[in-house]
Every structure is written in structure tokens, then in C-alpha cells.
Amino acid sequence: MQDNLVKTVIRLNNVTYQYPQGESLHFADLEVPSGQHTLILGDSGSGKTTLLHILSGLLKPTTGMVDIDGQPLYELPARKLDEFRGQRIGLIFQEAHLVKSLTIKENMQIAQGFAGAKVDNTRINEVLALLNLDHKADSYPNKLSRGQMQRAAIARAVINKPAILVADEPTASLDDRNTESVLNLLLTQADQQGATLVIATHDKRVKNRITRAYEMATRPALSNK
Numbered sequence: 001m002q003d004n005l006v007k008t009v010i011r012l013n014n015v016t017y018q019y020p021q022g023e024s025l026h027f028a029d030l031e032v033p034s035g036q037h038t039l040i041l042g043d044s045g046s047g048k049t050t051l052l053h054i055l056s057g058l059l060k061p062t063t064g065m066v067d068i069d070g071q072p073l074y075e076l077p078a079r080k081l082d083e084f085r086g087q088r089i090g091l092i093f094q095e096a097h098l099v100k101s102l103t104i105k106e107n108m109q110i111a112q113g114f115a116g117a118k119v120d121n122t123r124i125n126e127v128l129a130l131l132n133l134d135h136k137a138d139s140y141p142n143k144l145s146r147g148q149m150q151r152a153a154i155a156r157a158v159i160n161k162p163a164i165l166v167a168d169e170p171t172a173s174l175d176d177r178n179t180e181s182v183l184n185l186l187l188t189q190a191d192q193q194g195a196t197l198v199i200a201t202h203d204k205r206v207k208n209r210i211t212r213a214y215e216m217a218t219r220p221a222l223s224n225k
């Protein structure tokens with residue numbers, strides 16, 4: 001095997017998205033080598049969230065090619081795409097979206113199930129311990145603090161050792177101390193699990209930690225003339 005060959009985990013070519021009766025967005029081509037954590041930067045409304053949804057297999061682009069971990073994403077039939085997402089893409093949105101009627105451990109088990117994997121309680125215990133949540137395994141989401149919920153969302157996102165970890169403004173509503181700890185967790189987890197981080201953000205504190213950036217095409221500035 002040629003270990004020294006760095007894999008490309010994300011490749012975007014000629015991607016556009018046309019909202020019905022809305023915006024037509026054109027995305028610059030992108031190539032992210034494995035392990036090169038990347039920020040998605042751009043003004044409000046420039047299309048960051050749209051792009052994250054396209055990269056995550058949640059929104060089929062109108063034109064163009066999206067390749068994740070060597071797989072042309074939108075060539076997969078719907079069920080295979082869901083399974084691929086579960087296996088190779090970890091999603092972290094501002095709200096954790098855990099299933100409220102299930103314990104934290106059960107939430108991890110269904111994440112394994114969605115990926116077509118067998119329940120692996122050893123792996124679940126390991127990840128919960130890494131995120132300092134082992135004592136909350138049998139608790140329901142509404143019994144967790146905000147910080148614990150965020151860690152649970154990260155645990156669920158990394159449980160299947162994804163190739164990419166996609167996060168939309170993960171620090172937007174956090175104070176400096178919690179921002180620091182969420183960033184440390186994301187970076188440590190990504191590195192330990194072999195995942196590449198893609199984070200959309202406006203947050204300067206995140207820009208100080210991750211320097212590689214993909215800039216959304218900016219809108220024409222208002223003329224000063």
C-alpha cells in the first residue's frame with residue numbers, strides 16, 4: 001500500500017444549486033485532502049449552510065459533482081446514500097437533535113443502526129468516556145446540560161468513525177470558555193478518529209484555530225460611487 005498518498009476526502013466540481021423560485025448559487029470547486037480541517041467562510045446568505053447540506057448528502061445539487069471519500073455522493077440510490085451518510089459523514093448542527101425518548105446510549109445505538117452497522121456497545125462506551133459522558137449513558141437528553149448535549153452531539157457524530165465531520169456554526173452561542181472546549185473536542189476527536197473537519201462559521205475564535213479556509217464567492221459590494 002502507498003501510505004504516503006494523501007486521500008482527497010471532499011471534491012466539488014461545478015456545483016450549483018437553484019432554490020425553487022429563489023437564489024441560484026454557484027460554488028467554487030473544492031478539494032480537501034484527508035486531515036486538512038477546513039473552514040467555510042462567507043457573508044450571511046452566501047450559501048454556507050446550503051453547501052454543508054450538499055456535502056452531507058442532504059441536498060442534491062442542481063448540477064455538478066460531489067465526491068466524498070472517493071464516492072460520488074449523488075450517484076447512490078436514496079437508501080444507500082442514507083447508509084453512506086451514516087457511515088462516512090458526521091453531522092453536528094447547532095441543536096443536537098437527539099431522540100428525546102431514548103437514552104444517550106440508545107441514541108448512539110440507533111446512529112450505528114442507521115449506518116447499517118451492528119450495535120457495538122464497547123465502541124459506544126469508549127466514545128462516551130472520551131467525551132466525559134460515561135456517567136450519562138442511561139440518561140435522557142432532557143437531563144443533560146447544554147455542554148453535555150453538545151458533547152453528546154459530537155459523540156453521535158463520531159460514533160461510526162466518519163471520514164468527514166461537518167459542523168454548522170458550532171460555537172455561535174457559546175462563551176469563550178465553552179468555545180475553547182468545543183473546539184478542542186472537535187479537533188481532538190477528528191484527529192483521533194481520522195476524520196476531516198468542515199466547519200461553517202463567522203466566529204473569529206474558530207478562525208484562530210483552523211487556518212485553511214474555503215471562501216464563498218462574495219456578493220458584489222455596494223458601489224461607493
Ligand SMILES: Nc1ncnc2c1ncn2[C@@H]1O[C@H](COP(=O)(O)OP(=O)(O)OP(=O)(O)O)[C@@H](O)[C@H]1O
Binds near residue numbers: 022
Ligand atoms: N429554502 C429556501 N428557499 C429559497 N431560498 C433559500 C432557502 N434556503 C436558503 N435560501 C437562500 O439561499 C441563500 C443562501 O442561504 P444559506 O442559508 O445557505 O446562507 P448562509 O451563508 O448559511 O447564511 P447565514 O450565515 O446567514 O446562515 C440565501 O440567499 C437564502 O435566502
